[in-house]
Amino acid sequence: MRTATAVVIALCATSSVAGADSWTTYRIPESGTSADIPASLFTEPAGKPDGYGQQFRTSDGRADLTVQAVPNQGLSPAEFLARKNPPSGIIYKRITPRFFVVSSIKRGKIWYDRCNFSRRYVHCVLINYPAAEKRQWDGIVTRISHSLSAG
Template sequence: MKTTAAVVIALLAASSAGAQAESWTNYRIPESGTSVEIPASIFSELAGKPDGYGQQFRTSDGRADLTVQAVPNQGLPPAEFLARKNPPSGIVYQRVTPSFFVVSSIKRDKIWYDRCNFSQRYVHCVLINYPVAEKRQWDGVVTRISHSLGAD
């Protein structure tokens, strides 16, 4: 039994270390100046274009996706912008300030995480969906992406 526990601990340590050691790159939306660090070795496939400007990415197995997006700022404060998006009920985490919002919850065995930063001309957002069962492995990746979101 001790051997099994040691193997599980070693695998968990290796998987979280692997997430931190991934290859990161800076993705920039030229039209809006939005920039964000993304783990290109995790989100290795292009998955379409969102509304406004930006790019959608996904993992090669499709289990997780990332959208980097910028839309024109129509002068709405973050709380009103979020309310107009009609987020699903049951939000687990929400933080709204005068310059950004972050919301997160669970839908169909996936964690969805949205952060939008507000500048004078654009709303700069990252939207990430990943398996609930892999939450611990994704925590550092999501935090780094979120904290790196900025604009010129």
């Protein structure tokens, strides 16, 4: 019976994530930041982040997405990330002169943060989703991350 239940849960999760068939471009007018987001998946507004932007979540609350821009205070990506005091145990970290990406797992969720740097703003996407659904989210996270733009 456990196997059947696990299969049903996995199929439900897959079909919910596979529902990312309707995409839109979210833009922050103040900063020019934009990112493609699966509007069919992140259907609920979930508040405002620091700076400019919007937080979204899935209707069941299991995943959330933030598209954000904050004024660039002249920090490099490495300096900016260090000031955010990220948790220890980061699984993936890539820092270049123009952006950083960090990702790890916390309380059963994968958190993924990418920030691109321009002269005036730091443009970020932050995504949290169930670690058990990693494969179903990989393409979605990749598209959001690669679409992040300073405008």
